[in-house]
Amino acid sequence: xxxxxxxxxxxxxxxxxxxxxxxxxxxxxxxxxxxxxxxxxxxxxxxxxxxxxxxxxxxxxxxxxxxxxxxxxxxxxxxxxxxxxxxxxxxxxxxxxxxxxxxxxxxxxxxxxxxxxxxxxxxxxxxxxxxxxxxxxxxxxxxxxxxxxxxxxxxxxxxxxxxxxxxxxxxxxxxxxxxxxxxxxxxxxxxxxxxxxxxxxxxxxxxxxxxxxxxxxxxxxxxxxxxxxxxxxxxxxxxxxxxxxxxxxxxxxxxxxxxxxxxxxxxxxxxxxxxxxxxxxxxxxxxxxxxxxxxxxxxxxxxxxxxxxxxxxxxxxxxxxxxxx
Numbered sequence: 001x002x003x004x005x006x007x008x009x010x011x012x013x014x015x016x017x018x019x020x021x022x023x024x025x026x027x028x029x030x031x032x033x034x035x036x037x038x039x040x041x042x043x044x045x046x047x048x049x050x051x052x053x054x055x056x057x058x059x060x061x062x063x064x065x066x067x068x069x070x071x072x073x074x075x076x077x078x079x080x081x082x083x084x085x086x087x088x089x090x091x092x093x094x095x096x097x098x099x100x101x102x103x104x105x106x107x108x109x110x111x112x113x114x115x116x117x118x119x120x121x122x123x124x125x126x127x128x129x130x131x132x133x134x135x136x137x138x139x140x141x142x143x144x145x146x147x148x149x150x151x152x153x154x155x156x157x158x159x160x161x162x163x164x165x166x167x168x169x170x171x172x173x174x175x176x177x178x179x180x181x182x183x184x185x186x187x188x189x190x191x192x193x194x195x196x197x198x199x200x201x202x203x204x205x206x207x208x209x210x211x212x213x214x215x216x217x218x219x220x221x222x223x224x225x226x227x228x229x230x231x232x233x234x235x236x237x238x239x240x241x242x243x244x245x246x247x248x249x250x251x252x253x254x255x256x257x258x259x260x261x262x263x264x265x266x267x268x269x270x271x272x273x274x275x276x277x278x279x280x281x282x283x284x285x286x287x288x289x290x291x292x293x294x295x296x297x298x299x300x301x302x303x304x305x306x307x308x309x310x311x312x313x314x315x316x317x318x319x320x321x322x323x324x325x
Contacts, residue, residue, distance in 0.1 A: 013257075013258035013270060013310075013313075014257075014258060014267070014269065014270050014273055016313075017256070017257065017258070017270070017273045017274065017277060018273060020277060021273065021276055021277055021280060024277070024280055024281060024284060025280055025284075027284070028280070028283075028284030028287060028288070031288060032284050032287035032288055033287045033288075033289060034287065035283070035284055035287045040283065040287075042165075042166050043283065044279050044280065044283050045165075045166050045168050045169050045172070046158075046159075046166050046168050046234060047234075047279065047282075047283070048168075048172075048275055048276075048278075048279035049168035049171060049172050049227075049230055049234075050075070050227050050230060050231050050234075050243070050246060051246060051249045051250055051253060051275055051278065051279070052172045052175075052176075052253075052272070052275045053171075053172065053175055053223050053226065053227045053230070054071050054072075054075075054220075054223065054224065054227060054246055054247070054249075054250035055249075055250040055251075055253040055254050055257075055271050055274065055275050056175055056176060056179045056223070056268065056271060056272075057071075057179065057216075057219050057220040057223040057224075058071065058220065058250045058251060058253075058254050058271075059179065059183065059254050059257075059259055059266060059267075059268055059271045060179075060182070060183060060189070060192045060216045060219070061122075061216050061217065061220060062196075062251070062254050062255070062259050062260075062261060062263060062266065063183070063192040063193055063195075063196045063259060063263055063264070063265075063266050064192050064195045064196045064199075064212070064213055064216060064263055065195070065196040065199070065262055065263025065264065066115065066122040066196075066213065066216070066217075066263070067122050067123050067126060067251070068111065068122070068126045068217065068220050068247070069123070069126040069127050069129075069130045069247050070107065070111060070126045070127075070129040070130040070132075070133055070247065071220055071221075071224045071243075071246065071247045071250060072130070072224075072243040072244060072245060072246035072247040072248075072250075073129070073130045073131070073132075073133035073134040073137070073243070073247075074104055074107045074108070074129075074133050074220075074221055074224035074225070074228075074243075075224045075225075075227050075228045075231060075242055075243030075246060076133070076134055076137045076228070076239075076240055076241060076242040076243045076244065077103070077107065077133040077134070077136055077137040077140075078100045078101075078103055078104045078107075078224065078225045078228035078229075079100075079137075079228040079229075079231060079232050079238040079239070079242040079243070080137045080140050080141055080147070080238055080239070080240055080242070081099075081100060081103055081140070082096050082097065082099075082100040082147075082228060082229060082232060082238060083146075083147025083232070083238035084140065084147070085099055085100065086147070086150070087147055087149075093150065093151060093153065093154040097154075097229050100225050100228060100229060101222055101225040101226050101229075102225070103225055104221045104222050104223070104224045104225020104226070104228065105218055105221050105222040105225065106221065107129070107133060107221045107224070107225075108217045108218040108219065108220050108221015108222060108224070109214075109217075109218050109221065110129060110221075111125055111126055111129055111217040111220075111221070112213065112214035112215075112216075112217040112218050113214075115213060115214075115217060116209075116210045116211070116213035116214035116217070117210060117214070130247070134240070134244075137240040137242075138240045140240070141239065141240045143240060145239075145240075146237050146238065146239045147232075147237065147238040147239075148236060148237045148238075150232070150233070150236060154233055155233050155236060156233070157229060157230055157233035157234075158230060158231075158232070158233030158234030158235070158236070159233070159234065168230065168234075171230065175223070176268065176272055179268050180268040180269065183267075183268050184267070184268065188212070188215075191207050191212050192212065192216065193263075193264055193265065193266075194207060194264075195207065195209055195212060195213065195263070196260075196262070196263020196264040196265075197263065197264030197265075198264075224243075227243075228242065228243070231243060249278060252274070252278065252303060252307055253271060253274035253275045253277075253278055254266070254271050254274060255274070255307060255310065255311070256273075256274035256277060256278070256306065256307060256310050257269075257270030257271040257272070257273050257274030257275075258270035258274075258310075259271065261311075277306070278303060281299060281302060281303065281306075282299045285298055285299050285302070286299075
C-alpha cells in the first residue's frame, strides 16, 4: 500500500481511542474481579473527577501550544487554604469554598501575567509556580498539619448521589458540556486553535492573543480551586500533598485524547475519551488477581507506553506525507 493511500484511510484518533476503551473494558470484565459491577463503575467515576476537571481546562491551554504544570500544586495549595479558612478562620464551608476558588483564580492569574503579558515560556513559568505553590502549601501546614472533621453537608460533595449517579458524574458532565461549548461553539474558544497553529498570524488577524491566553490560564486556576473542594470532600481531609502528580495525568489524558502537544488541533470529547481510558486502565489493573500488588507500578508503565504509542500514531501520517515530497 502506498503512503498516500495509507494516510487517506488512517482512522480518526477518537474512533481508535473509543475502540481501545471497549477492548480494555471487555478484557477487564472477563479477567478482573468484580470489574463489571455498578459499584465499581461508580468508583471509577468518583476517582476520575479531579483528573477529568483538570484535563478539561488543560485542553484550551495545550491548544494554544502552552502547558500548565502547576494545576496539581494549585489544587494542593487551595485544599490547605480551604482547611485554614474553615477551621482556623471560622468561615462556613460554602463561603470558604468561594474564597478557595478565588484563590485558585489568583494562582492562574499569576501564570497568566507572566506568560501572556510578559511573554515568558509557559513551561518554565508553570514549572516555577509548580514548586512555589507546593512549597507554600508545605510551609502553611509545616508538612504535617492536616484538616479533617468537615461537616456532612460538605462531604456530600465527595460521597453523595443525585438520583442513580454519584454527584461527581453530574459535576464532570456539567463541566464537560461547558468547556465543549466554549472550545467548539464560540469564537472565543475557536481562537485557541488559531493561536496554537500560528500565534503571529492570529495576532495579525486581529485576535486578542494576550487576553485569550490569560483567560485560559485563569480558567485553569479557577477550576483547580474548585477541584480542590471535590478532592477534599471525597477524601475527607486536606493536606499539603493533595493533587500530587495530577498535572501529569491531566496532560497525559489531553494528549492521549488527540490534542497536539504543539497546539492548533484537538477536541474536548477526545480529552474525555483520554480520561476514560486512564480511569478504566488504572481501575482494571487493580482488579486483576495476579497483578493487584503491582497495579500502581504497572499502570505507570502501561500509561507511558500508551502515550508514546499515541504520539507515534498521530505523527505517522505527517511523516508519510513528508516522505512523499
